[in-house]
Amino acid sequence: MQKLAIQGGYRLNGEVRISGAKNAALPIMCASLLVADDLHLSNLPDMHDVHTMVKLLQQMGVRVDSESQAATFNAAQVDKLEAPYDMVKTMRAAILVLGPLLTRFGEARVSLPGGCAIGSRPVDLHIKGLLAMGADIHIEHGYIHATAARLHGAHICFDLISVTGTENLMMAAVLAEGITVLENAAREPEVVDLANCLIAMGAMIEGAGSDTITIVGVAKLHGASYRVMPDRIESGTFLVAAAATGGCITLTDTRADILDNVLDKLRETGALINVCGDRISLEMTSRPLAVSLRTAPYPAFPTDMQAQFMALNTIAEGSAIVIETIFENRFMHVQELQRLGAQIEIEGNTAVIQGCDHLDGAAVMATDLRASASLVIAGMVAQDETVVDRIYHLDRGYEHIEAKLSALGAKIRRFN
Numbered sequence: 343m344q345k346l347a348i349q350g351g352y353r354l355n356g357e358v359r360i361s362g363a364k365n366a367a368l369p370i371m372c373a374s375l376l377v378a379d380d381l382h383l384s385n386l387p388d389m390h391d392v393h394t395m396v397k398l399l400q401q402m403g404v405r406v407d408s409e410s411q412a413a414t415f416n417a418a419q420v421d422k423l424e425a426p427y428d429m430v431k432t433m434r435a436a437i438l439v440l441g442p443l444l445t446r447f448g449e450a451r452v453s454l455p456g457g458c459a460i461g462s463r464p465v466d467l468h469i470k471g472l473l474a475m476g477a478d479i480h481i482e483h484g485y486i487h488a489t490a491a492r493l494h495g496a497h498i499c500f501d502l503i504s505v506t507g508t509e510n511l512m513m514a515a516v517l518a519e520g521i522t523v524l525e526n527a528a529r530e531p532e533v534v535d536l537a538n539c540l541i542a543m544g545a546m547i548e549g550a551g552s553d554t555i556t557i558v559g560v561a562k563l564h565g566a567s568y569r570v571m572p573d574r575i576e577s578g579t580f581l582v583a584a585a586a587t588g589g590c591i592t593l594t595d596t597r598a599d600i601l602d603n604v605l606d607k608l609r610e611t612g613a614l615i616n617v618c619g620d621r622i623s624l625e626m627t628s629r630p631l632a633v634s635l636r637t638a639p640y641p642a643f644p645t646d647m648q649a650q651f652m653a654l655n656t657i658a659e660g661s662a663i664v665i666e667t668i669f670e671n672r673f674m675h676v677q678e679l680q681r682l683g684a685q686i687e688i689e690g691n692t693a694v695i696q697g698c699d700h701l702d703g704a705a706v707m708a709t710d711l712r713a714s715a716s717l718v719i720a721g722m723v724a725q726d727e728t729v730v731d732r733i734y735h736l737d738r739g740y741e742h743i744e745a746k747l748s749a750l751g752a753k754i755r756r757f758n
């Protein structure tokens with residue numbers, strides 16, 4: 343089991359390139375199943391979940407020619423319409439092969455993802471939408487077994503906003519017979535990135551980024567080349583780390599237009615932020631001010647940034663209220679932050695954080711992807727050494743994070 347040892351008290355300074363977005367790359371890689379042509383993807387992040395998705399597609403028969411931060415996918419010879427439990431249990435996003443397999447091949451067997459640390463993570467809305475499009479679905483032995491001679495368009499209104507639910511049904515609809523309308527659709531930028539890639543492949547999609555997406559099914563799609571968008575959560579994570587350590591950094595190859603809410607919250611902590619094209623600079627010249635937040639679907643404050651801001655609030659001036667409305671168990675980082683001396687009280691989905699003037703390094707344990715980022719940030723501001731265990735959670739969603747942080751001046755090393 344690998345760990346990270348972090349020596350606290352070093353400000354982050356310098357420039358860091360932001361990688362491609364994990365949560366855009368994963369659905370876009372699944373879109374390769376929709377065609378028998380080459381889909382060339384660039385700006386692919388080098389992280390565990392992307393490697394897992396490549397393996398999953400390869401075991402189905404997709405040819406994948408990988409280069410540095412790019413790959414060409416070809417699903418002309420897909421001969422296995424299944425996503426097995428041993429792969430789905432480590433990466434819930436594998437559910438995203440369901441829509442493409444069903445709409446192109448008329449059949450799919452996908453393991454139910456099961457829960458994870460942050461919540462039960464059901465996929466009932468994915469299934470409900472596919473049933474509305476004419477699929478025949480049986481759930482047995484932990485697998486979703488779906489068949490359909492040909493899916494037909496449907497008017498689907500989501501009971502609640504689901505990012506991968508929207509993505510799965512959008513991919514199912516691009517080859518379905520007729521028109522599909524997705525109402526109460528997710529507006530996340532990663533949904534828009536997937537739509538833009540599908541449009542490049544010949545799909546007819548309107549409204550991506552709004553709460554109503556209309557897809558007109560076509561008989562066939564064609565190959566394309568597509569560059570994955572930059573990762574807004576990695577961007578936010580580095581900005582929060584710089585604010586917490588009192589540093590001055592510049593992000594390159596990123597986008598500010600999809601981070602409005604996060605940048606506003608950082609300004610509320612007292613950070614000076616400057617945006618110029620694909621660069622975002624942040625300078626923190628004083629102790630951060632506590633900032634309250636409430637997570638909600640895009641364009642509101644992203645749940646994937648909640649844990650990182652909580653770490654910043656533990657050493658901020660004043661107290662903050664953090665409300666998590668998306669997942670039922672996304673406070674797993676709290677008890678670990680308390681081990682570092684953080685003053686946090688939890689009441690249901692609400693946490694109240696009283697800023698301390700310092701944290702004390704300790705041994706802590708990562709529980710999920712963004713919680714682990716929160717512990718790394720806390721370790722960089724705590725006095726003495728913090729050791730973060732189970733950092734495989736971190737490797738799932740961040741590309742070479744300790745190398746990037748070390749280049750910015752953090753004292754951080756990986757060991758077994």
Ligand code: EPZ
Binds near residue numbers: 364435502669711712
């Ligand atoms: C996506 O997960 C992201 N993952 C998550 O990022 C992100 O936290 C989440 O969206 C919310 O923004 C990927 O894109 C691969 P949801 P997803 O369906 O799609 C409930 C990270 O750290 N729900 O939008 O699985 C669900 O329980 C990860 O990168 C149902 O009830 O999330 C949750 O309470 C973590 N039934 C809410 O909806 C369903 O069928 C939102 O979930 C689907 C979802």
